[in-house]
Amino acid sequence: MTDVVAGIDIGGTNAVFGLTDKNGKVLCESSLKTSDYPEFQDFVNAAISEISDLEEKTDTNLIGIGIGAPNGNYARGTIEHAVNLAWKGIVPIAEKFKEILAVEVKITNDANAAAVGEKVFGGAKNCDDFVVLTLGTGLGSGFYINGRLLYGHSGFAGEAGHILLVPNGRDCGCGQKGCAESYVSATGICRTAFELLTNSREYSILRNYSYNDLTSKIIYEAAIIGDEIAILAFEKTAEYLGRVIADIVMFSSPEKIFLFGGLANAGDMLINPAREYAKGFALENMKDTFEIELSQIPAANAAVLGAAALIWEEKAK
Numbered sequence: 001m002t003d004v005v006a007g008i009d010i011g012g013t014n015a016v017f018g019l020t021d022k023n024g025k026v027l028c029e030s031s032l033k034t035s036d037y038p039e040f041q042d043f044v045n046a047a048i049s050e051i052s053d054l055e056e057k058t059d060t061n062l063i064g065i066g067i068g069a070p071n072g073n074y075a076r077g078t079i080e081h082a083v084n085l086a087w088k089g090i091v092p093i094a095e096k097f098k099e100i101l102a103v104e105v106k107i108t109n110d111a112n113a114a115a116v117g118e119k120v121f122g123g124a125k126n127c128d129d130f131v132v133l134t135l136g137t138g139l140g141s142g143f144y145i146n147g148r149l150l151y152g153h154s155g156f157a158g159e160a161g162h163i164l165l166v167p168n169g170r171d172c173g174c175g176q177k178g179c180a181e182s183y184v185s186a187t188g189i190c191r192t193a194f195e196l197l198t199n200s201r202e203y204s205i206l207r208n209y210s211y212n213d214l215t216s217k218i219i220y221e222a223a224i225i226g227d228e229i230a231i232l233a234f235e236k237t238a239e240y241l242g243r244v245i246a247d248i249v250m251f252s253s254p255e256k257i258f259l260f261g262g263l264a265n266a267g268d269m270l271i272n273p274a275r276e277y278a279k280g281f282a283l284e285n286m287k288d289t290f291e292i293e294l295s296q297i298p299a300a301n302a303a304v305l306g307a308a309a310l311i312w313e314e315k316a317k
Contacts (some may be wrong), residue, residue, distance in 0.1 A: 202229060
């Protein structure tokens, strides 16, 4: 009977479950609507039922559960004050799963889970100092320093998305102004594109879309066919990203920075100029000490693999 770890990715809308083996193969998956369970214990019960069903279908042996969730605290095994979840306050999620299933349970936030996934199953297997930046609706980050994931005293270290990038800049969902994620994210590039459209009379395909309808994918497709506003939106986003990466290099001197998420799918259109900007902003003795690459975790299974890797990494020690 194959030993497996359940990886759970909890989002504001859906929770995805998958059983993974030690080689990073996802044997099966299922999902629930998180929003259907406003009571936390009801979600735990439903999640355990899903995991048990998957285990029975695959004739496997569950040895642990890894969870990626907003504001997941690895040190305390809790979800703490997550604004996009119905469960308010501090939720002892690891404890509740352990009480019923009696297996090891680890939790962290989704960006840290992505970093662990990159270390265990992806491009950072032989790398002790690296950073994963998740470029989705927001900007998440996970830092490995000297072979260990950085959690800090509070358990919430490494929030590059909320480093001040532009003083008194754009409103951020965290309540502050000018945070990096309000510029370097899928939503950030849409805001950049609209600012460019407002300040220009130049023709652009993007003028056919309302703010609520515009997406980073639409901007990318417009840039590919030569739309100047779309191209400039990517150029400015790459500059912002380059500044963030240069600050990260000054702080932790990573060997590699892996980019993951929807916006990262723009590939060379984003990575090449970001690489040049980052090297330009870095100190002279740091310019050639790091590489920027796309994540090597399969996008379709990344969240589940990253969560499961929390347990597999422990088992490998």
